[in-house]
Amino acid sequence: MRRDLAKLTIAGNSHIRSVKSVGRDSGPARQFLWSSNHVIDEPDGGKRLKPETIAKVREAGGPIFSLIGGNGHNVFGLVYPVQPFDFHHPDHPERPPAAGAWIIPYEQVWDSVMRRSLTRINELRAFVAAFPGRVIHLESPPPIPSQKWLTAQLAERMASAGIPDYEVAAPSVRYKLWRVNSAIFRQECARHGIPFIPAPTEACDAEGFLLRRFWADPTHANAKYGALLLRQMTEHLDVTPV
Amino acid sequence: MSHPYKTIPAYQRWSKAVAAPKANEVDPVVAFPYRITPDDRIVTAGSCFAQHIARYLANSGYGYYVAEQGHPGLHPAIREKHGYGLFSARYGNIYTSRQFRQLFERVLGTFEPEEDVWTNAQGRFVDPFRPTVQPGGFHSVEELRADRALHFEALRDRAFPKAEIFVFTLGLTETWVSRRDGAAFPLCPGVEGGEFDPERHAFVNLTVDEVVADMEAAIGYLRGFNPRARVILTVSPVPLAATAVDRHVLVSTTLSKSVLRVAADILSRTIPDVAYFPSYEIITGTYSRGAYFASDLRSVTDAGVDHVMRLFFEHATVGRAEVPAAAPAAMPAAAMPAAAPSRNHGRAKTGLIDKARRLFRRAAPATAAPAAAAATTAAATPPSFVDRMEEVTEAICEEAMLDR
Numbered sequence: 001m002r003r004d005l006a007k008l009t010i011a012g013n014s015h016i017r018s019v020k021s022v023g024r025d026s027g028p029a030r031q032f033l034w035s036s037n038h039v040i041d042e043p044d045g046g047k048r049l050k051p052e053t054i055a056k057v058r059e060a061g062g063p064i065f066s067l068i069g070g071n072g073h074n075v076f077g078l079v080y081p082v083q084p085f086d087f088h089h090p091d092h093p094e095r096p097p098a099a100g101a102w103i104i105p106y107e108q109v110w111d112s113v114m115r116r117s118l119t120r121i122n123e124l125r126a127f128v129a130a131f132p133g134r135v136i137h138l139e140s141p142p143p144i145p146s147q148k149w150l151t152a153q154l155a156e157r158m159a160s161a162g163i164p165d166y167e168v169a170a171p172s173v174r175y176k177l178w179r180v181n182s183a184i185f186r187q188e189c190a191r192h193g194i195p196f197i198p199a200p201t202e203a204c205d206a207e208g209f210l211l212r213r214f215w216a217d218p219t220h221a222n223a224k225y226g227a228l229l230l231r232q233m234t235e236h237l238d239v240t241p242v
Numbered sequence: 243m244s245h246p247y248k249t250i251p252a253y254q255r256w257s258k259a260v261a262a263p264k265a266n267e268v269d270p271v272v273a274f275p276y277r278i279t280p281d282d283r284i285v286t287a288g289s290c291f292a293q294h295i296a297r298y299l300a301n302s303g304y305g306y307y308v309a310e311q312g313h314p315g316l317h318p319a320i321r322e323k324h325g326y327g328l329f330s331a332r333y334g335n336i337y338t339s340r341q342f343r344q345l346f347e348r349v350l351g352t353f354e355p356e357e358d359v360w361t362n363a364q365g366r367f368v369d370p371f372r373p374t375v376q377p378g379g380f381h382s383v384e385e386l387r388a389d390r391a392l393h394f395e396a397l398r399d400r401a402f403p404k405a406e407i408f409v410f411t412l413g414l415t416e417t418w419v420s421r422r423d424g425a426a427f428p429l430c431p432g433v434e435g436g437e438f439d440p441e442r443h444a445f446v447n448l449t450v451d452e453v454v455a456d457m458e459a460a461i462g463y464l465r466g467f468n469p470r471a472r473v474i475l476t477v478s479p480v481p482l483a484a485t486a487v488d489r490h491v492l493v494s495t496t497l498s499k500s501v502l503r504v505a506a507d508i509l510s511r512t513i514p515d516v517a518y519f520p521s522y523e524i525i526t527g528t529y530s531r532g533a534y535f536a537s538d539l540r541s542v543t544d545a546g547v548d549h550v551m552r553l554f555f556e557h558a559t560v561g562r563a564e565v566p567a568a569a570p571a572a573m574p575a576a577a578m579p580a581a582a583p584s585r586n587h588g589r590a591k592t593g594l595i596d597k598a599r600r601l602f603r604r605a606a607p608a609t610a611a612p613a614a615a616a617a618t619t620a621a622a623t624p625p626s627f628v629d630r631m632e633e634v635t636e637a638i639c640e641e642a643m644l645d646r
Binding site: 014071074075076077078079080081082083085087096097102103104105106107108111112115116154157158161162163217218219220 | 312315317319320323378380382384385392626627631635637638639
């Protein structure tokens with residue numbers, strides 16, 4: 001596909017905001033689809049794209065970059081659910097559980113994050129089913145390392161949710177949960193043979209966390225990060241035309 | 243002419259007690275030595291048939307005690323999938339008296355089996371003493387040991403000392419042990435993990451004396467934790483899936499169940515506050531003409547479990563003569579004893595748990611502690627902490643998309 005002839009479709013949920021906030025004159029032409037508004041529930045629990053969405057994507061002509069999902073790990077573990085925990089991540093032995101922590105087996109962590117991601121996975125599947133070979137998924141942004149900042153950011157929201165006493169999970173726990181979430185989406189991509197583009201390395205510190213200048217809110221990155229994503233999209237098309 | 247049979251009650255006469263009544267009215271319990279109250283904390287363990295008892299108790303309003311529920315942040319469906327609540331702790335099926343006795347010894351630290359980690363076909367790690375509790379296995383030995391430590395803590399600090407009624411179902415006599423230290427495995431090495439090695443593993447078919455000795459020791463250990471614990475023994479009616487002895491599996495089944503039934507009788511007659519409940523007879527009695535077994539002739543049908551539990555509630559409990567509604571489904575034989583796998587839950591410092599519970603109660607007065615997973619229906623489950631975090635996260639996401 002030649003970028004000057006077609007429009008990118010960027011489908012996703014809240015993470016598309018970072019890209020949407022990038023100036024319109026920057027990068028290729030694009031349309032944004034809030035994925036949950038474009039699917040129909042199937043009786044078996046799955047989802048399919050609405051006919052009008054299919055028409056819209058066809059009309060755009062270009063590839064579909066997915067920023068679908070990417071917060072299942074935050075739902076489960078941005079804040080410790082009731083009680084602190086930690087876990088062994090098989091791919092991150094350099095981040096062992098904290099001494100004395102309640103260890104949740106990895107499979108239970110996986111299932112917990114998966115449970116909170118399944119709706120989004122089904123949205124991704126709906127796009128893949130309607131447009132085989134045209135979907136490219138981008139990893140969600142890495143976690144923010146600062147517990148202090150997150151605690152302050154969450155205070156009002158947690159109070160209004162009736163959770164006045166809470167503890168933001170340790171950075172290492174949140175990092176590993178993010179890796180679980182990414183592995184779930186990476187596995188899904190592999191299952192459908194679609195590319196999975198990792199988070200841009202220039203947005204990450206040496207420990208893999210999101211650098212300060214890219215923070216937007218406790219679970220999202222900002223427009224500067226969105227610009228990096230947009231660059232990843234165009235670079236991907238240069239190397240791998242869809 | 244007078245003789246002792248002239249004056250026996252009807253329940254002692256086959257024609258009146260077994261042949262004459264409708265099948266679902268046969269009641270071999272007659273009398274039970276004590277009554278469970280709703281305040282009694284009931285702990286269950288044993289072979290798979292004990293799962294039925296656990297499920298009914300969980301639905302009954304009686305105090306089915308789940309001492310190991312997994313992390314409170316786990317969703318009930320995930321707890322259920324990972325075997326929490328199936329029994330009072332995440333020990334999986336305890337098929338033999340030897341396994342039960344060694345469980346206490348392992349918890350007390352007086353026995354540390356040499357062969358304590360297996361690997362499975364996927365290269366993951368399996369606890370040889372509860373090989374099916376973690377679907378797919380553990381991802382590291384450290385993870386396995388950490389989970390086992392939580393399991394032992396749940397048993398040592400909660401299940402054993404707090405059990406007021408301990409229901410144990412004797413399942414099998416055939417077992418495989420380590421030749422080195424006698425550690426008894428619930429499944430033959432190689433079935434769900436590990437490698438069978440005739441140099442290291444030996445087959446044992448427990449005798450009546452061995453079962454009695456094991457159970458005497460186990461009940462002694464239990465009463466070391468709680469001297470007032472009362473015990474209910476049952477014998478699993480589920481036939482062996484396979485026998486390791488070179489003879490017909492039906493013959494092995496009959497021997498195995500007979501040994502267990504005799505042992506249960508000896509134990510209930512010789513140890514105070516140990517009672518036998520005849521679920522075995524209710525299911526296998528000829529009066530039902532095999533109707534309480536499913537087409538595989540191993541799985542117990544809903545009707546059979548209903549019959550058992552109706553009599554259990556009628557004779558062994560106070561204030562309830564009806565089987566609880568929403569009876570659970572019959573368990574497929576594939577999830578049952580012998581060489582077949584089962585399914586089957588972690589906790590940390592008691593102080594931390596109490597703190598967490600207080601915190602959780604403050605945060606969600608209507609939610610309270612997580613219910614026994616197996617008994618909980620989604621519709622009845624109030625929003626969990628994680629559910630409410632989902633709302634918080636969604637709110638953040640919505641704010642992020644205000645300009646959409």
